[in-house]
Amino acid sequence: MNPGFLQTPIAYLKGVGPNRAETLQSELGIHVYQDLLNLFPNRYIDKTKYHKINELQKSNADVQVIGKIVHLKTVAQKRGSRLVAKFVDDTGEMELVWFRSQKWIRENLKLNIPYVVFGRTNWYSGMFSMPHPEMELLTEHEKNLKVGMQPVYPSTEKLGNKGITNRVIGKLMQQLFLETKGKFQETLSDKLSYELKLLPKNESLFNIHFPKNQELLAKARFRLKFEELFYIQLQLIAKNMLHKQKIKGFNFDQVGTLFNAFYANHLPFELTGAQKRVIKEIRADLGSNAQMNRLLQGDVGSGKTIVAVMTMLLAMDNSFQACLMAPTEILANQHYQGISKLLEGTGVSCKLLTGSVKKSARKPIHEQLEDGTLHILIGTHALLEDKVKFKNLGLAIIDEQHRFGVAQRSKLWHKNDYPPHILVMTATPIPRTLAMSLYGDLDISVIDELPPGRKPIKTVHRYDGNRLKVFGFIRDEIKKGRQIYIVYPLIQESEALDYKDLMDGYESIARDFPQPEFQISIVHGKMKPPDKDYEMERFVSGKTQIMVATTVIEVGVNVPNASVMIIESAERFGLSQLHQLRGRVGRGADQSFCILMTSHKLSNEAKTRLETMVRTNDGFEIAEVDLKLRGPGDIMGTQQSGILNLKIADIVKDNEILKSARYYAMQLLKDDPSLEKPENLAMRHAYAQLIKYKNIWNYIS
Numbered sequence: 001m002n003p004g005f006l007q008t009p010i011a012y013l014k015g016v017g018p019n020r021a022e023t024l025q026s027e028l029g030i031h032v033y034q035d036l037l038n039l040f041p042n043r044y045i046d047k048t049k050y051h052k053i054n055e056l057q058k059s060n061a062d063v064q065v066i067g068k069i070v071h072l073k074t075v076a077q078k079r080g081s082r083l084v085a086k087f088v089d090d091t092g093e094m095e096l097v098w099f100r101s102q103k104w105i106r107e108n109l110k111l112n113i114p115y116v117v118f119g120r121t122n123w124y125s126g127m128f129s130m131p132h133p134e135m136e137l138l139t140e141h142e143k144n145l146k147v148g149m150q151p152v153y154p155s156t157e158k159l160g161n162k163g164i165t166n167r168v169i170g171k172l173m174q175q176l177f178l179e180t181k182g183k184f185q186e187t188l189s190d191k192l193s194y195e196l197k198l199l200p201k202n203e204s205l206f207n208i209h210f211p212k213n214q215e216l217l218a219k220a221r222f223r224l225k226f227e228e229l230f231y232i233q234l235q236l237i238a239k240n241m242l243h244k245q246k247i248k249g250f251n252f253d254q255v256g257t258l259f260n261a262f263y264a265n266h267l268p269f270e271l272t273g274a275q276k277r278v279i280k281e282i283r284a285d286l287g288s289n290a291q292m293n294r295l296l297q298g299d300v301g302s303g304k305t306i307v308a309v310m311t312m313l314l315a316m317d318n319s320f321q322a323c324l325m326a327p328t329e330i331l332a333n334q335h336y337q338g339i340s341k342l343l344e345g346t347g348v349s350c351k352l353l354t355g356s357v358k359k360s361a362r363k364p365i366h367e368q369l370e371d372g373t374l375h376i377l378i379g380t381h382a383l384l385e386d387k388v389k390f391k392n393l394g395l396a397i398i399d400e401q402h403r404f405g406v407a408q409r410s411k412l413w414h415k416n417d418y419p420p421h422i423l424v425m426t427a428t429p430i431p432r433t434l435a436m437s438l439y440g441d442l443d444i445s446v447i448d449e450l451p452p453g454r455k456p457i458k459t460v461h462r463y464d465g466n467r468l469k470v471f472g473f474i475r476d477e478i479k480k481g482r483q484i485y486i487v488y489p490l491i492q493e494s495e496a497l498d499y500k501d502l503m504d505g506y507e508s509i510a511r512d513f514p515q516p517e518f519q520i521s522i523v524h525g526k527m528k529p530p531d532k533d534y535e536m537e538r539f540v541s542g543k544t545q546i547m548v549a550t551t552v553i554e555v556g557v558n559v560p561n562a563s564v565m566i567i568e569s570a571e572r573f574g575l576s577q578l579h580q581l582r583g584r585v586g587r588g589a590d591q592s593f594c595i596l597m598t599s600h601k602l603s604n605e606a607k608t609r610l611e612t613m614v615r616t617n618d619g620f621e622i623a624e625v626d627l628k629l630r631g632p633g634d635i636m637g638t639q640q641s642g643i644l645n646l647k648i649a650d651i652v653k654d655n656e657i658l659k660s661a662r663y664y665a666m667q668l669l670k671d672d673p674s675l676e677k678p679e680n681l682a683m684r685h686a687y688a689q690l691i692k693y694k695n696i697w698n699y700i701s
Ligand code: ADP
Pocket: 269, 270, 271, 272, 275, 298, 299, 300, 301, 302, 303, 304, 305, 306, 427, 451, 452, 558, 560, 587
C-alpha cells in the first residue's frame, strides 16, 4: 500500500461524505484515512460469553443473556410511559425496558421464544433491568457469524446526534480495510519485532479493530503501544542529539579560581553526594562545546541553590555573566539574599531586578550589565524586558520551571548572540516516567538525597473539631521559640469565598493568640508586593511567630526556624501542592510538623491524598500517587505536551513499555543515527512519514 494513500481526506471514504467528514473532524480529529485507522477502541465487549441471570453482577456491565419474554406491559410514569418485558431463563428473571419506539417493539416482539439479549444492566429495586437491549432470536443468532470481541470506539454526544454511532464507525473501519486490503507498511525493523516478539503491523491493526481472540488482541495492543512510545522517544532523543551537534554552546573549559576558591573557603557545608554528582554532570555539559539544556530536579530542601551558585561561578571563571530567574518577587528576593550571602568575599557582584525595583535603581543595573561589571543578575520576569542587555550572558538558571512557558524560556535564549547554557531547577518531583516522555529532549539531573541531619517531618491529619488541641500545640511550639505557618486554600473560582475564609481564620487566630505576646503576619494575593514583602520580612526576621497566608508561600520560601505547617481545608489541595507546602518546614535542626486540617466530608480521592501525605515524605513517591490519581493531564506543565495525545499507550499503566521503548530507541540511534542501514529502512520510512505528516515537535515543545 502506498503510504500516501492513507493521507486521503476522510470524505472520500465510501460512507462518509462531506457532512460526516466535518463531524468526524471536529469531534474525533479524523481528517484523513490514517486518522481513522488510528482511532483505537476504548474497550471491547466480549460477546463470547453468555450469562445466567443469577450470575449477574451489580456493577453495570454489558452482558449477553439467553432467555424468553413471558410477559409484556406498559407502565405509566411521570412523563409518558415505559414498556417492560419480564425476561426469564432457568435461573431467574429480569426486566427489559424501553422508553422509545414502544409501539414498534410491542408489535414485533415474540413471547415465549428464546432470544439473545445484550446490553448494560441496572440493579433497580431488587431486580436487574436492561434498558433498550440489542435483541436477536436465538435461531438467528446461531446462524450468524460470531463476533467475538466487539470494539467500542470513543464517542461524543454530537457524534451520537449526527447518527455516527459505534456501529457506523465499525462499518467505516471495515470499508477502510476493504479499500486498503488491510495492507499497511511495516514500521518496525525485523530485528526489533523478532527480539520483542511483536505482532506484525498488519495483524496488529487488524486485531485492534477486529480482534480474533483475547490473545491476539493483547498482542496487537502491546505492539501498537510500543510503536507509539518508541516513535515519540525516537524523536525526542534524535532532537536531543541534533541539538548537541548543531547548537554550539560556549565552552566553559576553565574550572578557575572562583570555583576552586569557593569550594575551598566559602562552602558553608559539605556537599552531599548527590550535589557533587549533579555538579559533575553540569560541568561535563558546560565543557562539551554544546549548549547545556538541563533539568535539575530535587525535592524541596535538597539543596539546589548551592548547585546553582557553583554553576554560576563556572560561568564567571570563563568570563561570562549569569542570571537566575524566579517565578515570584518573594522568591527572587530570597534567592538574592541567600546567594549574596554565599558570595560574600568572593568578589562576584550580584544584583536584584524585579518589577518593584525603582527606575533610578535600574539604570545602574542596566549599565553594569552592559559593560560587564555586574556578574550575576537575579530577578523575576523583569529580566526578560528589552532594556535588560547582557554584555556576555553565558548561563541562565530558571527556578521552578513549571511557572514559565516555553516561550519565555526561549526569550531568555535570544538575549545574546549565542544561546546561554540553560539550567532549569524544579522541586516538582516529576515521576521518571513522565519526565522521560515530556523532557526527553532535556538532560535530567536528580538530587535524590537530603542534606544530613534532617529530621523527617511528622505529618498528621486532624479534623476541624480538634482545632483547640492544635492551637494548644502551636502555643507550645512558639514557647520553644519556633515559628508557624497557617495556610489557606486559594482557588481562582471561589476567590471571594476563600478570601473570607482566610480573613475569618486570621481573626480567630488573632483572638487566640493575642498581642503583644504573639505577633502575626498575613500575606495574600490581594496585597501589594511591597506590603507582602514587608510582612514576609517580619516573619523571616523572627519578629512575628505566625504567618497566615494563602498559597503564595508555596514555592521556595526559606525560614529554617519555622517548624510547624498547618494546612487548612487540606482536602482542597492537590498532592503536589501539599507536598510543596510541607517543604516549607523541616529546614532547620528541629523536629518539624505538618498538620492537615479537614472537615469530616472527604472524597475517596481526598482520603488517599491525606493518607499518602501522612505516610511518606518522599516527593517522588507522592508524585507517582498523584499521577495515578489524576493522570498526566493535570500534572503541572503537561497540558501542552504531546503526551496527552497518546492514541493507545497510557503513560502511567504502560510505564514498562515506555522504558523499553526508550531503551530500544536509544540503542537504535546510537547504532545508526540517521537510520541509514538497510535493516532499518522500515523505520526510516516511518520516521520520515511521521515528520512529514505529523510533526510531533510542534506539540511537544
Ligand atoms: P531547595 O532545593 O529547596 O532550593 P535549598 O537550596 O534552599 O533547597 O537548601 C535548603 C537548605 O539546606 C538551605 O538552608 C541550605 O543552606 C541547606 N543545605 C543545602 N545543601 C546542604 C548540605 N550539603 N549540607 C547541609 N545543608 C545544606
